[in-house]
Amino acid sequence: MLYEIVHQAQGVTLPSFKEKLRYWGERISALILIPMAIVFYLILNKWVSGDWFRFLDYQQENWGNSFSYFATNIANIVERVYSWEIRLAIGTWLPTAVIFFVALAIILYSINRLPISYTAYSFAYLLISYSPSWLLSAPRYMLALFPLFMGLALLSQRYKRFEKVLDISLVLLLALYSIFFFQSIVF
Template identity: 30%
Template sequence: MPAYITIFQYAVAAAGTVLFALCLVFSVKSGIKYFKEPEEALVCRESNLRIFARSLLYVLLLKLALAILGAVVTGKGFGMEAAYAWNRWDAPHYIDIAKDGYVATGENSVFIAFFPLFPLLMKAMSFLTGEYFIAGSIVSMLCFAGALFYVYKLVFRDYGAKTARRSQILMVLFPTAFFATIAYTEGLFLLLTAAFMYYLRQRRLWAAAVLGFFAALTRSVGVMLVFPFGVQVLLDALHEGGGARKIIWRIVRRGWKVILIPLGTVVYLLINYAVFGDALHFLVAQREHWSQGMCFIGYTLRVLTNCVFTRDIRLVLELFLPELIAIFVVLWLLLGAARRKNSVMMAQALPLYYMSVSVTWLLSAPRYMLPVLVIYPEMALRAKSRWAFAVVCVLMAAAGIVLAGVFVGGGNVY
């Protein structure tokens, strides 16, 4: 490999690492500002029914656009055959789990790497639909609408109605939002994460902890919600003042509920043990079947950059280049968000981002960026004018059309 390519790889790795470190530094500073001057939450007067109706309408419009795109790309029209063109990659695995549960032998034994809550909900919905893929898609769409509802409520409390509405639109237009309308975990995880953050910011800690438990049963990164929970409890305890003993007592009295979140992961580990006799068997499946393991973010960036120069051009355009773009665009947005008084939101965003990106063989970075909730108000705040907002929407919609078209057409979008 030419020396300049090697140098470029390390430069990309260093740039990503430095940007992430800066996000951490600015987040700590914003936490100090929050401690000194807590935010004044705005009160939303719009009815919950109206907000949810608008959220559901956005999801239905997105699904209609995707149906048209699928009909054009596949040439199969609008029937069930066209609908099943979206049943690709992870979706069939969730269907197999919903049908048969986890199994210890055969090809399906590797599906222990997928968490149980979504296939369980898919199984329940299948009693109404009579089959599984449509059941999973319905679950995802309803959850996505719920996620948009809570994103509106969450953003409104900090920035008002205009930014909240724009944040909803930006989430719907996000290039990988189509995953939240099919039998993937994206819709469910978005709902649980957005609702968790909303109730946490409302100081309804029991509700947040329960939602965190279910998030940890949905995705491996769900357990990262312990960080925003802890930061919120800590900052509130510090702001109320008093001696060290009082502060520690407040933290313990309110914060012990956080144990519910990792309990979701414990339940998943117990399933591993019940099926395989090994609580950590999912790591074996991830490593041997998907070449997945945790690593340093710089390593991931170096591998992706190497793939851009050495892999087939189709793979580069469909997979590796979009991954690098997604990683750095979201890092750029996080850097801006960290400068605002978003300490609790950043405590959700940064651990989730890092755990999602820092894997040895990354295939789904654009999809993993969806639950990084702070990026939507950040984009809305940066695109202040109507023209700027329209340009951002057009660019994201265009990227979404390309990625969704490649996905439904059989390409390498994961």
């Protein structure tokens, strides 16, 4: 009450209840969007198969995949780089291992430069994405992690040489992996 009286005396108008409701409604709606999508997916599983988590059984049965500790999975991925057939090592395991550490470095760089919600989301997304025990699609999953691109933009803006090195590296990797693909070296 005193707060309102002081601000009204200074000519400052306070937001109305409707404005406050709209302000908080937009933020809460954005906040619950991802959990609601997960709930919807679980409800869909229950409706289709009769079990909320039947998708986990399908992953285990068809691909031998389960949800496990991300650090163990990363250790297994790095081990596969050295011990598996060269095409899988170069085409799958090496990019998967490298992208984890690159993404982690970008997230750490972004901590005080991006909103904390983006950083927290990035950490959670990275760890959950690297939790499947037989992870083949991590580079593709990281393409959906939008704060990584913001972090790369911040790095490029701050370090002009980094931008040039990044551009050249990406073009060379695209050319190299295109050659590998056409020579059937990678899948």
